[in-house]
Structures are given as C-alpha cells and as structure tokens.
Amino acid sequence: MSRRRRAWLAWSTVAAALVAVVVVWPQALGLSGVYGPAQVVALRGVATVAGAGAAVLVAVLALAIRRARWPLAAVAGVIASATVLSAGVLLSRGLSSDPVPVADAPGEVRVLVFNTLYDGAGPEVVADLVTTSGADVVVLPETSAATTERAAALAGGDFQVFHHQVDVGITSATGLLVASSLGTYGEPQPDPSGGLGSFTVRSAAGSDGPPITAVHAWPPTADAMARWRSDTAWAVGRCQGVEGAIVAGDFNATLDHPALRSPASCADAAAERDAAAVGTWPAGWPSWAGAPIDHVLADARAWDVVAFSVLDPAGGSDHRPVLAVLRPAG
Numbered sequence: 001m002s003r004r005r006r007a008w009l010a011w012s013t014v015a016a017a018l019v020a021v022v023v024v025w026p027q028a029l030g031l032s033g034v035y036g037p038a039q040v041v042a043l044r045g046v047a048t049v050a051g052a053g054a055a056v057l058v059a060v061l062a063l064a065i066r067r068a069r070w071p072l073a074a075v076a077g078v079i080a081s082a083t084v085l086s087a088g089v090l091l092s093r094g095l096s097s098d099p100v101p102v103a104d105a106p107g108e109v110r111v112l113v114f115n116t117l118y119d120g121a122g123p124e125v126v127a128d129l130v131t132t133s134g135a136d137v138v139v140l141p142e143t144s145a146a147t148t149e150r151a152a153a154l155a156g157g158d159f160q161v162f163h164h165q166v167d168v169g170i171t172s173a174t175g176l177l178v179a180s181s182l183g184t185y186g187e188p189q190p191d192p193s194g195g196l197g198s199f200t201v202r203s204a205a206g207s208d209g210p211p212i213t214a215v216h217a218w219p220p221t222a223d224a225m226a227r228w229r230s231d232t233a234w235a236v237g238r239c240q241g242v243e244g245a246i247v248a249g250d251f252n253a254t255l256d257h258p259a260l261r262s263p264a265s266c267a268d269a270a271a272e273r274d275a276a277a278v279g280t281w282p283a284g285w286p287s288w289a290g291a292p293i294d295h296v297l298a299d300a301r302a303w304d305v306v307a308f309s310v311l312d313p314a315g316g317s318d319h320r321p322v323l324a325v326l327r328p329a330g
Helices: 003-024 037-042 044-064 066-093 123-133 145-154 225-240
Strands: 109-113 137-141 159-165 173-179 199-201 212-216 246-250 266-268 294-299 303-310 322-328
Touching: 003 037, 003 044, 003 066, 037 044, 044 066, 109 123, 109 246, 109 294, 123 137, 123 145, 137 145, 137 212, 137 246, 145 159, 145 173, 159 199, 173 199, 173 212, 212 225, 225 246, 225 266, 225 294, 294 303, 294 322
Parallel strands: 109 137, 212 246
Antiparallel strands: 109 322, 137 173, 159 173, 199 212, 246 294, 266 294, 303 322
C-alpha cells in the first residue's frame, strides 16, 4: 500500500471515529448540550438504525471501489462498531415499560404526565387517562386553565387544581392536578427564569404532602440552547435539593443530556424500571424510535419507583402519556 493510501486510510478512520463519537456518545467530547449533537443523540433509536444502514452501504462501496477499498472498509468498521455501541445503550436502558398496575398499595402516589399539545387532547381525553390510571398527581404541559379545570371535574373533582401561564401563548401554560388525599397545597411558585410555565407547589400548614414540581422545559432550538440547559438544570435541582420531592413533566431532554446525566439523589422513574429508552415524542413514531423526553423524577431517599408505564398515544397530542408509581421508601 502506498504512503498516500496509508494516509488516506488513517485520516478516513479518524474522521469516521470522531463523527461516530459525536453521534453516539457526544458527552465524551462535552457536546451533548450543544446544538446539533444534542438533537441527534436524543433520537438514539433512529441514529442506530441509520448507522446500521450506513455501515452496510459503505461496506458494499468498499467491495465495489477497489482503489478506496481499505479506507472504506475501515469507515464501515467504525460505523458498525458505533452502531453496536448505540444499540447496547438502548438495550441497557430498556425498550419496554411496565403495564399499569391494577391496585394501589398504601402510601403509593401515581404520577401522570401528559403534554396535550396546545389542548389538542381535550379534557375528556385527559379525564379518561386520569381515571383509568388512578393518577394522584397529573402534570399537563401546553394545557389551558379551562382544559385543566374541566378535566379535573370530569375525573371526579377530587383534585386541587393549579395552573401557571407565562404569556398569552398556550405553549407556556402548564396545568397540575393534585388529589385531595395528598393534602392541601399553597399557591404555585414559578420557575424564576420564566421558562414555559414550570412551577412548584408545597403543602400548606397542617398538610404533609410531597413538594411537587410541574415541568415544561424550553426545547433545545438553535436560539434557545442556554435557556434549555437552564430550564432542565432548574428542574433537576428541584428534585435534588428538596426532601421528598416529586418533579415531573416535559423536560425536552433525555438521559444523554447534561442535566439528566447524573441526577445524584434524584431517581428517574424510567431508568429505575429499565424503560429509559422508550420514546415518548413524537407519539406517531414507534416507541423505539422516539425521544424519551417526558420524565418523572423523585427524591430517591424518600421514594421507591415500583412501576413506570409509557401509555398509548391519546387524543391529538404528539406526546405519549407516562405514568410512574411511587412508594414511600423503606
């Protein structure tokens, strides 16, 4: 092999390896919170399938193009290795979720998260989900006050209803239902950065219900990466820094992204139940292909996660609902 071909082989392999790292494990280069890699790694299932197809295509080209055989073969090998690694990550996180448990044990809290997509899933759909899942806490990003209140009434009315909206757009509106069995809660305490309607409620004097944070983080668009990082870090901080906390909603982030990489004493319900690779958005895609961006976090010192379910698409929403069942630790 000539010196020129050896150099081409080396540079092709290095370039392919760098691209593979950015796609499969951008956190190794500190890029998982950077625009581009952050979006690609969120869709790890799609990237894995695309990688498998690319490896086969490059391997075929290596057989067909004699002069470029070894560089192309090396690139195919790198792509194949990265694909296997990415598939391993998906399998280790889990591609199936629990069935919804039928009965509650004493002290259990059921947390339902459902981004309704600008009220696309109406109050009847939300109420049906609440009643069939037996939810005690219901977080509803992108949901109007009217839909939140009507859903609570249709679900039996035994809920305290909260709502926070940052501006006139329903994207910044978040609803929260808390079952009366958890006690009485005070007024919402919004995320001080504004965000998309995230807020926390705490039990009022004489009640001992857990602190609850309803989350809707800013999406990681090109002009809002800093805001996205701030929103997700704030949400995880509500779990890490508050005893007994439950934090749930649309984080617009997966376990590959900075805020959720190491939540310390905060347990991610999907990860605890080996379901952290089950996609929740977009709802129209197969669950293995979607991004698992809807989460329920809980203070691991106070709660054990006994079930986590990604439910079927409902109404006109582009998110799948998720349900976590938490039990007091110990």
